[in-house]
Each structure stands twice: as structure tokens, then as C-alpha cells.
Amino acid sequence: MSLQVRATPFHGPAAAASRLNLWEPREGWTVAAVYEDAAQEALAARLTVAMADISWRWRVAVDGARAEEFLARLLTRDPASLAPGEAFKALWLSDGGALRGAGLLARNGRDSFMLVSACADPLWIARAAALFDVKVHEIAEAEGMLAVVGPYAARLLAAAGLDPDLAQLRFRKLFWRGIEVTLSRFGEHEGFEIACSATDAPLVWDRLAKVGRAYALEPAGMRAMDILDMEAGVPRPGRDYRPARGGFDSMPAPEDIGLGSLVDPDHVGFNGRSARAGLPASRVRMGIVFDSDVPAANAVIAEGGRTLSSVYSPALRSAIALAMLEPRLGTPNTQVRLADGTPGLVTALPFLPPPVPLPR
Amino acid sequence: MSAPADAIVIGAGIGGIAAAACLERKGVHVVLLEAAEAGSGVREFWPVLEALDPALVKTLKLSRRGFKFIQRDLPTLALRQDGRHLLLPRDPHKAARAIVACSPADARAYERRQAEIFALARRLRPWWWETAEAPAGLPERYKAASAQALLAALFESDAVRTTLGFDVPEPFAPGSALALLWRAGQEMCGLQGARALPQGGVPALADAMMASIRELGVSFRSKARVRQVLVAGDEAAGVVLDSGEKIFSRAVVSCLSRRDTLLRLLPTASAGIAQTLRLLSSAPRRSETVAVLTLNGEPGLGGRSSGGAVRHVIAEGEPALEGVASDAPSPGQHRFIVKAKGTPTADAIVAQLERFAPQFRSRVLDIALTTRTLCPPKLLASAQERIATPIRNLFLCGRDAEPVDALSGRAGRLAAEMVSAALQRKARP
Numbered sequence: 001m002s003l004q005v006r007a008t009p010f011h012g013p014a015a016a017a018s019r020l021n022l023w024e025p026r027e028g029w030t031v032a033a034v035y036e037d038a039a040q041e042a043l044a045a046r047l048t049v050a051m052a053d054i055s056w057r058w059r060v061a062v063d064g065a066r067a068e069e070f071l072a073r074l075l076t077r078d079p080a081s082l083a084p085g086e087a088f089k090a091l092w093l094s095d096g097g098a099l100r101g102a103g104l105l106a107r108n109g110r111d112s113f114m115l116v117s118a119c120a121d122p123l124w125i126a127r128a129a130a131l132f133d134v135k136v137h138e139i140a141e142a143e144g145m146l147a148v149v150g151p152y153a154a155r156l157l158a159a160a161g162l163d164p165d166l167a168q169l170r171f172r173k174l175f176w177r178g179i180e181v182t183l184s185r186f187g188e189h190e191g192f193e194i195a196c197s198a199t200d201a202p203l204v205w206d207r208l209a210k211v212g213r214a215y216a217l218e219p220a221g222m223r224a225m226d227i228l229d230m231e232a233g234v235p236r237p238g239r240d241y242r243p244a245r246g247g248f249d250s251m252p253a254p255e256d257i258g259l260g261s262l263v264d265p266d267h268v269g270f271n272g273r274s275a276r277a278g279l280p281a282s283r284v285r286m287g288i289v290f291d292s293d294v295p296a297a298n299a300v301i302a303e304g305g306r307t308l309s310s311v312y313s314p315a316l317r318s319a320i321a322l323a324m325l326e327p328r329l330g331t332p333n334t335q336v337r338l339a340d341g342t343p344g345l346v347t348a349l350p351f352l353p354p355p356v357p358l359p360r
Numbered sequence: 361m362s363a364p365a366d367a368i369v370i371g372a373g374i375g376g377i378a379a380a381a382c383l384e385r386k387g388v389h390v391v392l393l394e395a396a397e398a399g400s401g402v403r404e405f406w407p408v409l410e411a412l413d414p415a416l417v418k419t420l421k422l423s424r425r426g427f428k429f430i431q432r433d434l435p436t437l438a439l440r441q442d443g444r445h446l447l448l449p450r451d452p453h454k455a456a457r458a459i460v461a462c463s464p465a466d467a468r469a470y471e472r473r474q475a476e477i478f479a480l481a482r483r484l485r486p487w488w489w490e491t492a493e494a495p496a497g498l499p500e501r502y503k504a505a506s507a508q509a510l511l512a513a514l515f516e517s518d519a520v521r522t523t524l525g526f527d528v529p530e531p532f533a534p535g536s537a538l539a540l541l542w543r544a545g546q547e548m549c550g551l552q553g554a555r556a557l558p559q560g561g562v563p564a565l566a567d568a569m570m571a572s573i574r575e576l577g578v579s580f581r582s583k584a585r586v587r588q589v590l591v592a593g594d595e596a597a598g599v600v601l602d603s604g605e606k607i608f609s610r611a612v613v614s615c616l617s618r619r620d621t622l623l624r625l626l627p628t629a630s631a632g633i634a635q636t637l638r639l640l641s642s643a644p645r646r647s648e649t650v651a652v653l654t655l656n657g658e659p660g661l662g663g664r665s666s667g668g669a670v671r672h673v674i675a676e677g678e679p680a681l682e683g684v685a686s687d688a689p690s691p692g693q694h695r696f697i698v699k700a701k702g703t704p705t706a707d708a709i710v711a712q713l714e715r716f717a718p719q720f721r722s723r724v725l726d727i728a729l730t731t732r733t734l735c736p737p738k739l740l741a742s743a744q745e746r747i748a749t750p751i752r753n754l755f756l757c758g759r760d761a762e763p764v765d766a767l768s769g770r771a772g773r774l775a776a777e778m779v780s781a782a783l784q785r786k787a788r789p
Contacts, residue, residue, distance in 0.1 A: 066628075069628070070628075073628070073629050073630075073633070074633075094634060095632035095633060095634040095635055095750065124633070127633075127637055128629065128633045128637075131628050131629050131633070131636060131637075132628055132629070246634075247632075247633070247634025247635075247637070247638070248632075248634055248635075268592070268593035268594065269591070269593060269594065269627075269630070271629065271632060271633050272632070273593070273594055274594035274750060274751070274752060275750075
């Protein structure tokens, strides 16, 4: 039996660093699931610094004279508010108001953007873009992307020769000792991302790994990053909800997933806006900390609601879950119980603050 | 920039004039815009009316404005190559007597079928004629069956099947049996299922309706082609003319097809990305051609009924067509108007007629053709689905908003009701 491996540009150095040779598919790519110990890797991101291959994220370049007009139609926030070098998070909806995608839009120039998402929606985006004569092309094949997360992230980058002075949701292209990279701060963990050409990827990894020894840099696999995502309270497509794929679907609404804040009420004319019922969500997204080590994904909550995804949090030393609860349960410190009797405590999100980098 | 209106109607076709008139009667200030140089936008040469909205005729008092019929109940004469033509009057008993020559069993079945279908069609009128929520009491078999299959199950004679199925768009398509019901439900001059010939043809209808809107005080502008519908957020807010002039309004009603309205008049993808992609991939498939033939003698197709003119139908061979004699253009001349399915050439039409009227070609002095694409039937769509659009306060009122592409005006009347209701909702705090 042969296994299909779709290697990211960092596959080689990641494989060399992996003690367990454990991989998993992520959006069609093969990425390291764990290097040695997922809990240890997640704690490294929280206490020192960790480096993760996030090249699997769907990234498309959107270019054309009507690119801004197209993206204003597509997204729940107006790209006119972005200057070159700036980014924001937004959603895109079906005609029926259902959540198709959540991602980040970065502006390169007047007519040039990049859209990044944890879940690809290529046909919809490409066909919609064609209506505006806008070109869309995927860049994940040609570019690798690393995340550098943790209190020592800024110091590591500075030591490597990269100026980490960059605000959240900003990015800049620069030459780093002869190679072109893009340094950004897009993620929920207040870390950094470094994007580079596929050819330069092994060199970028090596440079960071070499400098990172002084900061106890650890490579982090997907399981560790999922723990961080969960602790940040961010719902992920596929894991916590199924994105709509029908052009006229009406479910799930952004509010059903707790992503209503990414819809700008002042932005008119985005796709699906007229179909939105404007009704308040019937459930609220909260966190639950269990009195147990055992994760409980997709579990019924006896008092009303359901958990979404769930992991063991090494930082909290408990299993945690994202949950959609009836509004009356949405107060922190409310006691709840799973159907099997496992007790839990409702908490506001995020479970933990992000590991903010120490100043250099 | 012009003074704002309560509502703008784009296109002075029958549906547009109907919408404008009905709105003005409700106290909604209307501006009716027509791209043509002068007069209405009605360019219909086929003179037979079968689906004109009786409520519209009554509401606009068209008979008092000179609109009259020269024949209220036009029978159908199906011409057969073997000479055994089939004359079908509207009266089911008389029609059954004519069918006996084809098949006695079919004659019996016809009377039963007419009674059943006519009763069912009357029950479905609120669905097609008004804004009912759902078609009440519609047997499931009609939703799925093709007209061809239904007629084949009811009748054994090919002559009867093809004649009765002639008026069904896409007779082999699933659900096309509904078109038989729709046709049976129409009413002209108080007669269910009738076809009528207006004096002066459809232009006379248009003139009477234009007189109505003038009397009502509708602002009418010709040579006013709309380039774009203005959209504020997800709501229609007026129009921009080709001249660049903007006219603001609280609602817009378009006589154009859904495809043309949403793709050509709106900003890109304003109707929705999926909706736009769907419209782009669903180009109209069917066409019809109207040929106005000027002859130096009678058409020679025979079969003139005791009641006056007949509608000749030829379903054998290509092109399938129907024809009716019309007002003579000048002494010694005759006019015969043909409506053919598809886009046949003039020569093909004449050749088809000559199969049933020898030397027909030698009688032709002139022939003028117009072709148009037909809107697909929407027999299972509610009025809301046919007339409303994804843009708030933008409605459709033309042929594309009717259950079957037919000259009716009903969609205009219903669009006016929807606009009026929408404006009242807007006015409420």
C-alpha cells in the first residue's frame, strides 16, 4: 500500500526534527502531527518559543483592477479600510447568509491582496472573482509559512536578524540575509509568521533553529497548535463546524458559531447580507473546563447545549472544550454536566491569554 | 437629477404598463421609463390573446378606452397531412363530436378530461393569478408527469395528443403537464380556456393601457433607456439612465427578464454570487418566430368555422406553427400571421404551409419575421419567487415573471401589490 504525501516546503527539515515520524493530513498537505510530545510542544509555545509549519493554510493571491470591489462584495468587512501592509479577519457567506469561510485578508497594494484561511474554498472564490475579471491563484505550492509563537519569539527573531517591530495584523516584505521573506503577525497567538519561497524554506528553518537553541526553541506539530487554538477559543472549520458549501445555504450562520463579531454591521453590499435574518443567536459560544483529563468532543451538555471540539490542555491540566450553550448558561463559573455526568465549569473565552512576546 | 419617485417601472411592455397603472391607482407616484422612441414598448405581432389578466381589463376599464374583441372564442383547427383536419371548439361537447372521427374512445375521454382539468385549473388560479402560499389540491402526478406522457395515457389518437399538447412549452419535460392546467385555467372575455382576437391586435391593447395610465397621471418618459439600477446596501434606490441622469425611488419594477435585470442592470454580483453564476449558466433555450405574411389571396388552409376565424395549428413536420388571419393591410390583400416554434427561415415557414395549401408560396407578397427568445416556464414557483428578487424593493413584471411566457399583465398587477406592501412596511416606524 502506498501513501500519498503532499509535502510542504518545510517537510524535509520537519522530518529531520521529528522523533516520532507522526504525520497527519491537513487541507490535503502532510504535516507533522507531533515531533516528540504534543503537550510539551504546546507548553513550549506558552513558556518559551515554538515553531510550527503552517504552510498547509490555504492562501490565494487576489489581483486585478476590481480586486477591492470583488473583495468588498465577497467579505463581511470592507477592504477599503486596509492600507498596504495591513490585514483583517473576515468571513464570506453564501447567498443564503451561511458561513462558507473565515480567514484573513492582507493588502499588498492597491490592486493586490492575499486571502488566508484554514479551509479552502477555491471554486467559489475563483468563480466569484471571475465575475469581476479578478485573477485568483493559489500560492501555497510556491511558498512556505512558519509560525513562531511564544514569549521569546520577538527576541529569537531579533537575534536571527529579523526586526520584530510589527503590530498585530501587519506585515512587511524584507530581505533577510539574501532571501526575500514576509514577516507578519496574523495569528491568534500574537506570534509571528515568516513566509518564504519553497526553495528558501529549508534555509529559513535552519537559520531559526540555529538561533533558537539559545531560547529553547521547539518545533510544534499540529496537535500542539490545536491545543493552542483551543486555549485561544477560536472555532476551526471542519473541527468545530461544517462550512456551508451550497450557494444558497442558510446554515450555519456566523452567529451560530460565535463569529458574528467578524461581520461589520456598517459594511453593506456583502454577499449574503440581505438573507441574514438579523435574529440573535440561539446559542452562545463559551469554554468549558472539565473536572477530568479526558476530552469530550461533540458531547451533549445536560443543562442545554453541546461541546464542539475538545482537547487536554497541559497549561490548565484539564480537558477543555469549546461549547455552544443556551444563553442562560453563558455566565462564567456556571456549573454544567455532560450527559455522562462529567462536571465542568463554564468559562469566558479565551481559556488563556495568548503568549505575548517579551520585548527584545 | 430628476425629482424622486415612489416607484420606477422599467419598460412599457404590457407588464410594465400594468404595474405602473396599478401602482398609480394605489396612490404610489410612478415614473414609467421606456427605451423606445415613442409609445409603448409593446412589440407583439401575434394577435391572439389567451392569458390576458381579466382583473386588469376590469380594473383599467379597457373596454371604455376602445379595447374590443372581434372574436371572443377562437377555435383551433389542427391541420393533418391526410386531410382529416380536427376542428376543436372550446365547448367540450362540440369538440368531442369532432374527435369521434379520430377515435370514439378519445371523444369520451375528452369530455371527462376537460371537466376534470377545468375544475382543477380553477382551484389553482390563486396560485398562478394571485399570491397564494402554495398550490392547493394539486395532484402529485401533475408535478412530475410530462404533458406528452399524460396525454398519451389519456388518448389513443396521435391527432388528439399532438393538438392538445401543441401549446405546452417543452412537452416532454417532467412537470410540463402543469402547463395543460395553466392553459385550461386562463379566461378571456369571461370564457374559461378561450382564445380571443382583439380588434387592432395587441397594439390596440397597448394603446388602451397607455390611455389608462395617461388618465391616471403616471409620469411616462420614452427614449429613456435604463443603464443601471441604483442599489443602496441591498435595496433598490432608483435608476441611472443611459444619459447619466439619476432618478431616485423607493422601489423599482422591471419589465425585463430576471436574467437581464439582475445581470445587466445591477452592479456585479449584487443579486448574489450563486444567483449570478446560476443566471449566467442558464441561457434561454427556446425561441419563437412570428411571421407576418401579406398575401394576394386567401391563405387556402381551409376550415373556416361557422363562428368566424380559426387558429390553424400544424404539428406535423417542421416547423410546428400556428396561424391566424388578421386585418387586411389594403384592399385585395390578406394578412396571415404565423407563430412558429424555434427560429425557422421564412422559406421553411412557407414550405410548411404549402404542404397544406398548394401554391401557397405564389400568394405571398411579403413576409416579415421577428424572433424572440422565450422565458422558461415556472409553473411551480410562487408569485413571490417569480416576481421578487434578491434585492429588496426590486421586482419583476414582464413575461419572465409569469408562470408561462405569455402576454398577460398579471405579473405587473401582482408586482404593484408587492411594491405597495413593501412601501407601507417601510413607512411604518
